[in-house]
Amino acid sequence: MQKSKLLKNYQKTLIQKSLVVSCVGVLFSACSMAPISAPTVYYPERDFKSVKHNNTSLKGTMKPYTINGKTYYPTVVEVGETADGIASWYGPGFHGKKTSNGETYDQHAYTAAHKTLPMNTIVKVTNLKNHRQTTVRINDRGPFVAGRIIDLSNMAARDIDMIQSGTAPVRLEVIGFGTSASSGSVHTNSNLGSSGEIADSGHIFQGGSFMVQIGAFRNKSGAELIASRYKNYNSYTSTIQTSAKDGLHRVFLKGFRSEQEARDFVDSGSFPGAFIVRE
Incomplete structure (x- = not known):
């Protein structure tokens, strides 16, 4: 009688343990079979987040400024404008510091500094030596070195293989307008001279789809x-x-x-x- 009772208790314990193991197995199986969510948009929203522009944002990003005795005049542009010049890049020494539009510089983001393009202009950069391309958003001012047209982030510079050389001849093409979370956008038309500085009134890009x-x-x-x-x-x-x-x-x-x-x-x-x- 005692043996029969012990046997029943033992069997009951085994069944309980089996149920626990089965439940755990079902839970893990359920996790592994969870439906796959829709793929995430590749472009980070912090780099391309659209908001409505206004006069305040225009004033905040388009004011003339003076560096080392020279005054620069930010110039509004439109899609399709191009300019050639020498690109350089900046990285670790500036990582984590504030950019000219108040953002925190991230050397791993696709951003760049330009002396006169409106903040948040989206630019396609082509290395004229190897024809590699990258796309960046303007969020800083510079480079303030004679003959240089744009300062790329470390990440963007890697894309066009100019880390070792430090500089490279490039072609810039305005391909769009975005905004960051901390600043407004500029959506107005003018033109960009071949030097990247303010240009005389002349050709304004028209047409195109x-x-x-x-x-x-x-x-x-x-x-x-x-x-x-x-x-x-x-x-x-x-x-x-x-x-x-x-x-x-x-x-x-x-x-x-x-x-x-x-x-x-x-x-x-x-x-x-x-x-x-x-x-």
């Missing part, structure tokens, strides 16, 4: 998901373009009748991180 980039993904499935979701968004259609250089799959909305319409769309805030590009 404009698109708005709403995301960039490492995985093509992520781009396809977003493109499908916004295939027909209001009067606009989505399209995907894959870069041979960095392998990113970029999603654009197209069908804007003018640059101003595209800018108004970005300013609406419908897609945080969106910015304008020219087809």
Whole structure:
């Protein structure tokens, strides 16, 4: 009788332990089978976060300033403007310090310093020696060295392979306008001289088709998901373009009748991180 009772207790204990192990197994299995969330937009929102511009932001980013006795006049530009010059880069010595627009400099972000471009202008930089390209957002002033047109972050400089040389001949092309979380944007038109300084009134870029980039993904499935979701968004259609250089799959909305319409769309805030590009 005693043995039978002990045997029943032993069996009961085994069953309880088995149930615990099974429950734990189910929990881990449930975790491993959790649905995969939609891929994250590659571009960090802190670099491309759209807000509506106003007179305060215009005044704050476009005031003339003087360095070493020379006065610089920030010059408004438009998509498509280009300028050639020598690029340099800055990194560890400035990491964590404040930039000219009040942000904290991050050498690992895709940002740059320019003497006259409006803050938050998005610029494509091409190394004319090796044709490598990178895209940066202007968030600082400089470089204040004769003959230099732009100071790239460490990350951007690595993209175009100019860390060792320190400088490189580059071509800058304005491809869009974004804003940071701490400063406003400038969405006005003028022109940029070949030196990158203020230019005489003359050619102002006209025409061209404009698109708005709403995301960039490492995985093509992520781009396809977003493109499908916004295939027909209001009067606009989505399209995907894959870069041979960095392998990113970029999603654009197209069908804007003018640059101003595209800018108004970005300013609406419908897609945080969106910015304008020219087809």
